Amino acid sequence: MTIRVLVADDEPMIRHGVRAVLHTAGDLDVVAEAADGREAVELALRHRPDVAVLDVRMPRVGGIEALESLRRAAPATGVVMLTTFGEDDYILRALSGGAAGFLVKSGPPEELVAGVRAVAGGAAYLSPAVAARVVAHLAATGAGDGAGRRAAARERVAALTAREREVLAHLGAGLSNGQIARRLRVVEGTVKAHVSSILARLGVDNRAAAAVVAHEAGVTAPARPDEP
Incomplete structure (x- = not known):
């Protein structure tokens, strides 16, 4: 397409x-x-x-x-x-x-x-x-030092379920819902539901903001360049 x-x-x-x-x-x-x-x-x-x-x-x-x-x-x-x-x-x-x-x-x-x-x-x-x-800027302008922001991000991520953390890791790597579904061997609708829950639990408005939290918390997963 x-x-x-x-x-x-x-x-x-x-x-x-x-x-x-x-x-x-x-x-x-x-x-x-x-x-x-x-x-x-x-x-x-x-x-x-x-x-x-x-x-x-x-x-x-x-x-x-x-x-x-x-x-x-x-x-x-x-x-x-x-x-x-x-x-x-x-x-x-x-x-x-x-x-x-x-x-x-x-x-x-x-x-x-x-x-x-x-x-x-x-x-x-x-x-x-x-x-x-972005992460460096947030660390410099937000409350506390960079280590503090990373700790805060890890605390926010800890509130997620194990599956939601797994989805967030792949989301942080830039994968689409379809790619994440194939990685986790679930239907795409399930991933979409997890993403919606992740955004709500992290208190962010979009996937890019969630990806920043993922990078701060150190939970990103490598993307596979050969995946469609």
């Missing part, structure tokens, strides 16, 4: 590069390109892409504002945010706003492909660089 993608960035060269990388994957089709967040929302409503790849900072309407509009107007479109180093505050705002993927522009091309596929499949995707920066 072809995954339909919208790309929004104010730099034509970046848009061209993203399109070229996604084209090489074979199953990813860029159906629209936008130069700012307002145009991105308009094109998303017109083309209904499976995934929107948004630059965090764009003129007129930036990626964060576009994300908020898309979550209201086109909730079926998953959102991947493109960031550069030094934009940790933007990343945290996007996390709380419902973005499902976070990628660094300077990251390897295969991360972009993996991130778009993961989000299209209903999973969260944090590039390793972004995950490390």
Whole structure:
């Protein structure tokens, strides 16, 4: 199945590069390109892409504002945010706003492909660089030191059932519900129910936020790159 993608960035060269990388994957089709967040929302409503790849900072309407509009107007479109180093505050705002993927522009091309596929499949995707920066930022700005935050995350995770912790580990590795179901040899509906319970028990709004907790608690599991 072809995954339909919208790309929004104010730099034509970046848009061209993203399109070229996604084209090489074979199953990813860029159906629209936008130069700012307002145009991105308009094109998303017109083309209904499976995934929107948004630059965090764009003129007129930036990626964060576009994300908020898309979550209201086109909730079926998953959102991947493109960031550069030094934009940790933007990343945290996007996390709380419902973005499902976070990628660094300077990251390897295969991360972009993996991130778009993961989000299209209903999973969260944090590039390793972004995950490390988010956890470090939370440790620096939250109550207590980094060790304290890790301990708090482990305490939150300890409240989960053994199966929920197992699901969280795979969720933190960026797997979709279907992939987790195959790993655990259960039906996908069971995984979906576990994910909903995990979000409620951890007190987070989305899978990406749960993935951050998983990284903080050290319960992530390695993803298998050969899995669909």
